[in-house]
Amino acid sequence: MKHRIRTRRTGFTLIEVLLTASILGVLARSLILLADGMGSMSQAGGSLSLLQLEASKAQDAIMEDLRRSGLRTVGGKSFPHVFEGGLPGPGFEIHGYAPSNQAAQPGDLDFGPQRSVVFLLPADLDGDGRPDMDADLNGTPELDGNRDGILSEDGADLGPWDPAQATIDPETGLVWSLSEWGYAVVDGADGRPYLERRRGGALQKRVAKDVERMFIETCAQTGYQIPANALRITLFLRRTDTDGVVYRHSVQWVVSLRNGELE
Numbered sequence: 001m002k003h004r005i006r007t008r009r010t011g012f013t014l015i016e017v018l019l020t021a022s023i024l025g026v027l028a029r030s031l032i033l034l035a036d037g038m039g040s041m042s043q044a045g046g047s048l049s050l051l052q053l054e055a056s057k058a059q060d061a062i063m064e065d066l067r068r069s070g071l072r073t074v075g076g077k078s079f080p081h082v083f084e085g086g087l088p089g090p091g092f093e094i095h096g097y098a099p100s101n102q103a104a105q106p107g108d109l110d111f112g113p114q115r116s117v118v119f120l121l122p123a124d125l126d127g128d129g130r131p132d133m134d135a136d137l138n139g140t141p142e143l144d145g146n147r148d149g150i151l152s153e154d155g156a157d158l159g160p161w162d163p164a165q166a167t168i169d170p171e172t173g174l175v176w177s178l179s180e181w182g183y184a185v186v187d188g189a190d191g192r193p194y195l196e197r198r199r200g201g202a203l204q205k206r207v208a209k210d211v212e213r214m215f216i217e218t219c220a221q222t223g224y225q226i227p228a229n230a231l232r233i234t235l236f237l238r239r240t241d242t243d244g245v246v247y248r249h250s251v252q253w254v255v256s257l258r259n260g261e262l263e
Contacts, residue, residue, distance in 0.1 A: 051210060051237045051249035058195050058208035058235055062183060063255050065197075068131075069119040070258045071229060072176060074167055079180075080119040080231065080257070082216050086184070092118055094201035100185050100193035103238055103246075104212055110236035110248060115216040116184040117231065123177040125160040132175035134168045141168065141175045183207075185214045195235075212238040212248075230256045 072079045077091045086099045095118050104111035122131035126143040134141045142151040145159040167176050182198045188206070195211040197204050213236040219228045226232050234252040241247070 047239050047241050047245075047247040048249060051239055051247060054208040054210055055235055055237055055249055055251045058211060059233075059251060059253065061197060061207045062233060063253075065121065065181065065183075066117075066119065066231060066255045066257060068121055068258060069181075070176075072120050074120065074176070074178065080117050080218075082115055082117050082218055082221070082231070084113050084115050086114065086116070088116075088118065092180075095180070095182050095184075095198070096201070097184050097186055100187045100212075102193075102212060103240070104236075110212045110238055110250065112213060112215065114185055114214060116182060116214070117216050118180050118182040120176050120178070121181055123166045123175040125162075125166070125175070126157070127160075132166075134173040134175060137168075137170065137173050139168065141173075183214065185211050208237075210237050210239045212236045226254050227256060229258075230254050 066080075069080060075091075081089060081092050081095075083089055083092065083095075086097045088095045095116070097116075099114040102111060123141075124130065125132055125141075126145050126147070128144050128147070132141045132143060136142075140153050140158070141161060142153055143157045143159075143161060144151050145161075146156040151157065165178055167178060168174070169176065180200055181204075182201070183195060184198060185193055185195050188194045188209070192209050193211050194206045195208045195214065197207050213234075215234040215236075217226075217232040217234075219226050219230060222232050232252065232254045235250060237249045239247045
């Protein structure tokens, strides 16, 4: 009896090994590219989120101030005072500054002159969190200097009152501080551009970073496209990541001051 012996082939041929290696190589490369792509997307999303956060901080701070500000003429100077290139007008010289060095180039949307603003705020001499008022329009405000919860013109309450540091609106009785506030974009010691809140031309607080440009327009400068008691503000932000990729973000809004006629 003859027995037919069948043998099973074991192992892989060279062609199969090479084919398998090629497939695995393609899969590995695809996974690497996918991981790089996800990393780039994550970095891009993170950079844009950071710019949006800084823009939100800047917008909140500016709006909180300017909504309390108003159209005022004090000592022959008109507020708010908008100026360009760090060069304020006569009477506002203490607010001059060196504008930040722009990374944007001509033709970029965020390239252009810097504009700043100087404004006045209502006084809060007694620190109760409310604007001071001269309710009876007699030239002396009712304050709560002794913090007993009662507004009066008594000496104990009027302790912080200094007529040389404030002015009273003769029609509304609102007390305005003569301290001059402003916003400007300047370079920090680290070389990054910062939006600064200033008092009397000196740094009071850094509000936001990576602000490439701030552009403020009055009603007349917009061609009367906004109300007479308003300002239009545009902020451009720019950030470069570790790979040299540039990210940009901008925001524009109109803020109404607390007085002035609408047009």
